[in-house]
Structure formats: structure tokens, C-alpha cells
Amino acid sequence: xxxxxxxxxxxxxxxxxxxxxxxxxxxxxxxxxxxxxxxxxxxxxxxxxxxxxxxxxxxxxxxxxxxxxxxxxxxxxxxxxxxxxxxxxxxxxxxxxxxxxxxxxxxxxxxxxxxxxxxx
Numbered sequence: 545x546x547x548x549x550x551x552x553x554x555x556x557x558x559x560x561x562x563x564x565x566x567x568x569x570x571x572x573x574x575x576x577x578x579x580x581x582x583x584x585x586x587x588x589x590x591x592x593x594x595x596x597x598x599x600x601x602x603x604x605x606x607x608x609x610x611x612x613x614x615x616x617x618x619x620x621x622x623x624x625x626x627x628x629x630x631x632x633x634x635x636x637x638x639x640x641x642x643x644x645x646x647x648x649x650x651x652x653x654x655x656x657x658x659x660x661x662x663x664x
Contacts (some may be wrong), residue, residue, distance in 0.1 A: 564604070566591050566643050567636035567656050572606060573628040584628055586617055590656070592643040595623070601623060606611075613650060635659040 564570060589608030596602030602622035610616045617647055620627060628641040636656035 548571060549639070562632045564569055564591060564629055564630065565631050565635075567638035568632050569634040569636070570606060571631040572618075573629055573630070574624075577627045584641060588633070589616075589618075590643070590646065592617070592646055594622075594641075598622075607646060609654075615647060618646075658662070 547558060568591045569589070570591055571586055573584050573586055576583050576585045587608065588607060589606040591604055592607045593605040594602070595604075600623060603619050605617055605619045606618045607615055635658065638656060639660050
């Protein structure tokens with residue numbers, strides 16, 4: 545294949561795509577189509593897994609605790625046209641790439657230690 549064709553097949557990186565990693569609390573604004581109507585739905589939670597690096601099939605999983613303490617997880621494609629924007633609300637200090645152990649924890653036990661940055 546030619547270089548121009550290869551470049552067109554690579555995913556287009558969004559300039560507004562924030563730097564995120566597992567443990568971050570994010571707010572994902574996703575476009576939802578219902579018949580003819582289109583709306584933005586917000587899903588806020590902790591990134592518990594990222595897979596695929598920067599390949600076109602890369603995904604990230606966000607987990608939040610819904611009503612009555614029931615956990616809800618959603619997996620979003622990293623390069624989706626339906627994701628309007630991603631806001632990183634907090635960054636956490638974690639020692640794992642996948643935080644699946646959070647599924648078994650609830651309440652204060654499920655908290656993550658926040659990263660602290662020194663102002664220069």
C-alpha cells in the first residue's frame with residue numbers, strides 16, 4: 545500500500561482528546577440517537593481498563609456506582625465519532641493497568657488515592 549493510503553486508514557486523533565489513564569475519574573459525553581432525535585448523554589465514572597493502545601480498535605472501560613449501589617460499566621471505543629468529548633475530573637495514583645478489583649469493593653473501600661502535582 546502507498547503511504548497516503550496508509551495515513552488515511554490510521555485513526556484520526558482528536559485534538560481535544562485528553563490524556564487519561566486507569567484510575568482517572570472521567571465524564572464522557574456521548575451522542576445518542578433515538579429515532580430522528582439526537583441528544584448528549586453524560587456518563588461519569590472511574591476508568592478501570594484501557595486496551596489496544598493507540599490502535600483503531602482501542603477501548604476504555606468506565607465504571608460508576610448507580611442507584612442502590614449497583615455498579616454500571618460501559619466500554620467506549622477510543623476513536624468513536626459518537627463521543628462528543630471527555631473531561632478528566634481527577635487523576636488517581638494506581639499501581640495496576642486494570643482495576644477490576646474495584647468491582648468487589650464498595651463505599652470508602654473503593655476510593656482511590658488522588659495524584660498530587662507540584663506547582664512550578
